[in-house]
Amino acid sequence: MTQRASANGIEIAYDTFGSSGGRPLLLVMGLGSQMIHWDEELCESLADAGHHVVRFDNRDVGESTHFHDHGIPAFGGNGQVPYLLDDMADDTAGLLDALGWESAHVVGASMGGMIAQLLAVRHPHRVRSLTSIMSTPSPGAARPTEAAMAALMAPPASDREGAIQRALATWKVIGSPGYPINHERITRLAGLSYDRCFDPAGSTRQLAAIMASADRAPMLKELTVPALVLHGEDDQLVPLSGGIATAEAIPGAKLITFPGMGHDLPRPLWPEFVGAIGELTAAAEG
Template sequence: MTLRASANGIEIAYDTFGSPGGRPLLLVMGLGSQMIHWDEEFCGLLAGRGHHVVRFDNRDIGESTHLHEAGAPVLGGGGRVPYLLDDMADDTAGLLDVLGWDAAHVVGVSMGGMIAQSLAIRHPHRVRSLTSIMSTPSPQAAPPTDAAMAALMSPPSPDRETAIRRALETWKVIGSPGYPFDHERIERVAGLSYDRSYDPAGTSRQLAAILASADRAPGLKELRIPALVLHGEDDQLVPLSGGIATADAIPGARLVTFPGMGHDLPRALWPRFVEEIDALTAAAER
């Protein structure tokens, strides 16, 4: 069941898995991706390890608040952007308040990793541990390939069928070449995402926030929290250099890389991801 939270001046849609008495674990999704991209089965695996899992829609995506009045930004135009990743991190801190969590273990993927990094920098006392997946301290540390950028910048889809087809095309470019292409799951999630909310301008505003935000490496160097960095060795959208830069910046961070993994979360690696996250959160609680 989708729940609602008023936080930082917006409404955030979220849902939960596992026992409220479990280790609090917040999942932060990436650019243009709704909380349903955190698969229910994956969330269940984390809950089965003793976590109370929360996934949510970032601002401008899914069933959370969309800033329609801000319009679509002109990327690279140098104009004012509606918000930065710091604002999205403050959204996340506000959600923790509504959940009644003084602090949580935070797992972010891609842009979600950037938001998680910003949250840890701005609100270090709210983050028990940080897991940054296929992310980077700045776009400059991990520029995408031309093919990945072209896929990312595909034009808005005029209808549901086109949106699903373009999602399949995009994931064929940026997904994991070393693992089976999950056509059925991508098609299902793309269709459900379209049905929940299709807002290309919102995704553009999120991308503008990424591009306009400051390099997080200096702030990451000041962190003193347990940290894990997971990254695919065949990621075209946020290349491995982004994961290396993240791990190099955070004191004591553990870097784990995966051959054949691109810019997605292959089902075959879910048990390994869960094992790594569980080990980190358990150690952080001791």
């Protein structure tokens, strides 16, 4: 059941999985994606591996606070962005406070990986281990293909069916070429996302935050947290160079790459993700 917490001046919606006695594991999702994109079955698997799992909606998506009054940022102009990834990292720290967690193992996917990186930089005592999935320390380190950028910047849908069709078209481009597209899952998640909250402007504000935020590589070099980097070798949206740059920036980080994986989390790879994350968190606790 979805719960709500006050954090960093906003309201954050979140879910939990597993026993409160498990290793605390916070999942941070990517651009325009709601917490439901961390599949319940994957969350349950992480819980079964000994974690107390929390997934949540970032600001401007799902049932967390939206910044409607700020409108849509003008890219390439002199307009101010409503917030930066730093603010989203501070949201996450505030959620840890609300949960009563002094620290946690943090897993971030795509933009969520960027937020997780910054959480470790800005609040190092709050992060027991860091897992960065299909992410990058800066947009310049992993430039998307033209097809992926076109899919990302396509005009927003105007209704529920349009949102589903747009999701199917997007994942056809940026999904994993080595694994079959799960049309049923994409359709279900796109429909549920639309029903929970449809706010394309919020996703645009998140994208503006990504583009306006500083290169994290110099900051990541100062980290001492145990770190894992997972990345697909066929990612068109955040190419493999982003994962390599992340791993090279974080001292001692372990890099695992997956042939055939694009910019999603293919179900057949879930056991490998869970195993690698569980190994990292157990070692960090040891």
